[in-house]
Amino acid sequence: MPDAGGDSHKSESYKTDVIIIGGGPVGLFAVFELGLLGLSAHVVDILDRPGGQCAELYPEKTILDIPSRLKITGQELTNDLMTQIEPFHPTFHFQQMAEKVEKLENGHWRLVTDQGTTLEAPVLLIAGGGGSFMPKKPKLDRLEEFDGESIFYAVRKMEQFRGKNVLIAGGGDSALDWVVNLNPIVSGMSLVHRRNEFRGAQATVDQMYALVAAGKVNLAIGDILRLNGEGGQLTSVTLKSTEKGEFDVPCDVMLAFYGLTMKLGPIAEWGLNMDNNRVAVSTETFETSTPGIFCIGDMCYYPGKLKLILSGFHESALMAHACFHYARPNQKLRFEHTTSSSSIQAKLGVS
Numbered sequence: 001m002p003d004a005g006g007d008s009h010k011s012e013s014y015k016t017d018v019i020i021i022g023g024g025p026v027g028l029f030a031v032f033e034l035g036l037l038g039l040s041a042h043v044v045d046i047l048d049r050p051g052g053q054c055a056e057l058y059p060e061k062t063i064l065d066i067p068s069r070l071k072i073t074g075q076e077l078t079n080d081l082m083t084q085i086e087p088f089h090p091t092f093h094f095q096q097m098a099e100k101v102e103k104l105e106n107g108h109w110r111l112v113t114d115q116g117t118t119l120e121a122p123v124l125l126i127a128g129g130g131g132s133f134m135p136k137k138p139k140l141d142r143l144e145e146f147d148g149e150s151i152f153y154a155v156r157k158m159e160q161f162r163g164k165n166v167l168i169a170g171g172g173d174s175a176l177d178w179v180v181n182l183n184p185i186v187s188g189m190s191l192v193h194r195r196n197e198f199r200g201a202q203a204t205v206d207q208m209y210a211l212v213a214a215g216k217v218n219l220a221i222g223d224i225l226r227l228n229g230e231g232g233q234l235t236s237v238t239l240k241s242t243e244k245g246e247f248d249v250p251c252d253v254m255l256a257f258y259g260l261t262m263k264l265g266p267i268a269e270w271g272l273n274m275d276n277n278r279v280a281v282s283t284e285t286f287e288t289s290t291p292g293i294f295c296i297g298d299m300c301y302y303p304g305k306l307k308l309i310l311s312g313f314h315e316s317a318l319m320a321h322a323c324f325h326y327a328r329p330n331q332k333l334r335f336e337h338t339t340s341s342s343s344i345q346a347k348l349g350v351s
């Protein structure tokens, strides 16, 4: 697998040929099509790993309509795409929201993420799918007061939680994974869930129950009623259950893992022509209404568009050829087949 750990370079600046927003299957295949033409790419995704909907929503479901792959799971497709783009060494910036875009005097684009990473390129490619995955937040009074101060929805740096009394809320894989992974570095830990049934992988559920049995995790079953604390600092959470009534669980920090939802997010603010919350494109070039900004995959709209992975793959090839002249204005693009082009074969390391 190529290096997918680019998020260690936060708050730095990079130049590349194409900035890709979205590391779903279409963004990943775009890296390949661009690479065939000798164009480099950086990929920004709010998720902590590649694969978009395939990896996040249906990693173990079988996809039956990828040409020549009789069946393949969402995760297998992601893994294979990552292997396929390995020769082109893309840089990934995970857990970062593509937030602001501005045009520079030299005609290039500057993208700034919510983590302060700055990327500059002659081409900006939106492969944002159904939008950025955002955490579902609990509907609780005073949430805004604590949000981002002592309530979080992701673990960006484990060190942030060292020595803290951490309350983890949720019953799925993310909640259970963080119970297991953070447990060695925290001063106290509670796991709060509505019922004593968990949806995570059985091995992780077993590890969690072992930590409970060892007295390292306080398992509290109930609904969260209230957040308690002052000035953004949580001191406890009040739960309610039929067995115990109302009771408080002390904590310094709450990590809430209630799943993800997809939102169009900042892309809607970039002045692009939109159609039903999707970005309108030309079907010849996949360029948007703004020259130099392209869009492919589920997020683009044109008459007859089908939200299928194979459509996104086709769009990637046309987009790559169309955006070449922005990145290499003094070069002529030659159409070549991978079967017969020795230069493509050299790029891919095959002969």
Ligand SMILES: Cc1cc2nc3c(=O)[nH]c(=O)nc-3n(C[C@H](O)[C@H](O)[C@H](O)COP(=O)(O)OP(=O)(O)OC[C@H]3O[C@@H](n4cnc5c(N)ncnc54)[C@H](O)[C@@H]3O)c2cc1C
Pocket: 021, 022, 023, 024, 025, 026, 027, 028, 044, 045, 046, 047, 051, 052, 053, 054, 057, 058, 062, 063, 064, 065, 096, 097, 098, 099, 127, 128, 129, 130, 131, 132, 133, 264, 265, 266, 267, 296, 297, 298, 299, 307, 308, 309, 310, 312
């Ligand atoms: C349950 C299910 C089953 C499916 N089955 C099939 C099937 O059998 N065959 C098929 O062809 N298709 C299927 N699909 C559809 C398929 O998954 C989508 O067509 C495909 O994922 C689109 O790929 P994409 O790369 O365009 O977008 P996505 O996979 O949505 O990836 C987009 C990525 O962009 C990121 N992103 C968006 N905005 C930002 C931003 N501002 N900053 C940072 N990151 C951002 C998102 O976090 C996401 O990771 C299925 C979908 C679902 C939900």
